[in-house]
Amino acid sequence: MSIIVKDLTKVYGEQKAIDSISFSANKGEILGFLGPNGAGKSTTMKILSCFIPQTSGVAEVNGFNVASQPMEVRRHLGYLPEHNPLYLDMYVKESLGFIADIHKVERKQSRIAEIIEMVGLGREQNKKVGQLSKGYRQRLGIAQALIHDPAVLILDEPTSGLDPAQLVGLRALIRELGKTKTIIFSTHIMQEAEVLCDRAVIIHEGKIVCDSVLSDLLTDHPGLRLEEVFLKLISSGV
Numbered sequence: 001m002s003i004i005v006k007d008l009t010k011v012y013g014e015q016k017a018i019d020s021i022s023f024s025a026n027k028g029e030i031l032g033f034l035g036p037n038g039a040g041k042s043t044t045m046k047i048l049s050c051f052i053p054q055t056s057g058v059a060e061v062n063g064f065n066v067a068s069q070p071m072e073v074r075r076h077l078g079y080l081p082e083h084n085p086l087y088l089d090m091y092v093k094e095s096l097g098f099i100a101d102i103h104k105v106e107r108k109q110s111r112i113a114e115i116i117e118m119v120g121l122g123r124e125q126n127k128k129v130g131q132l133s134k135g136y137r138q139r140l141g142i143a144q145a146l147i148h149d150p151a152v153l154i155l156d157e158p159t160s161g162l163d164p165a166q167l168v169g170l171r172a173l174i175r176e177l178g179k180t181k182t183i184i185f186s187t188h189i190m191q192e193a194e195v196l197c198d199r200a201v202i203i204h205e206g207k208i209v210c211d212s213v214l215s216d217l218l219t220d221h222p223g224l225r226l227e228e229v230f231l232k233l234i235s236s237g238v
């Protein structure tokens with residue numbers, strides 16, 4: 001298993017943002033982490049990426065424990081946060097070089113060229129980050145997450161706010177990456193999940209209400225689109 005989450009709980013003050021959730025993801029799987037606003041998606045992803053500690057429970061990435069082995073986890077994981085902080089004054093290559101240095105990437109220049117090609121940033125590569133459109137900033141964020149060739153990618157709402165052309169391009173990239181990596185991406189857009197994920201984990205008010213192979217989920221709810229299944233599940237709380 002590339003990702004194991006067991007009885008994971010996070011309490012902020014009085015509020016349980018996630019409440020004893022468990023799920024796992026296999027190598028080569030694209031897992032859609034779905035839920036309405038405030039469900040606990042970002043909280044879970046931040047714990048998996050070692051950005052915040054859990055209150056209780058266990059999370060492992062590629063066999064490493066996020067609480068006790070954060071350095072190893074970071075080595076095997078690429079993370080695109082929902083609000084990705086980018087240095088707008090840096091040039092695209094410079095910003096990739098900065099992240100590559102943090103990860104001590106070997107053959108840095110050729111790796112940067114390779115990753116720019118992979119995420120389709122070729123025509124934008126000589127610009128400053130602040131000059132990039134939102135879609136290209138997302139691509140840069142994914143490039144930063146990929147620079148050290150991690151086995152696991154965690155993408156928090158990677159396609160939010162993109163225009164249709166950028167959406168198609170980014171979905172194709174995620175699908176391609178999903179052939180060799182384990183990917184968890186969060187979204188509350190069901191069409192997104194329908195075209196991208198192999199498996200759907202639906203979280204609502206901090207609890208998991210569904211964990212199913214996408215095609216099984218649709219077969220179990222004949223005649224319903226994923227959006228309708230999602231609404232049914234989060235309204236019944238089952």
Ligand SMILES: Nc1ncnc2c1ncn2[C@@H]1O[C@H](COP(=O)(O)OP(=O)(O)OP(=O)(O)O)[C@@H](O)[C@H]1O
Binds near residue numbers: 013015016017036044
């Ligand atoms: N730092 C924090 N302090 C207090 N409460 C927080 C904090 N971060 C998140 N929460 C709360 O925890 C709950 C889960 O938030 P989270 O950001 O994980 O949801 P989400 O599913 O990612 O939502 P969205 O789709 O809107 O991004 C929310 O009620 C949120 O207000």
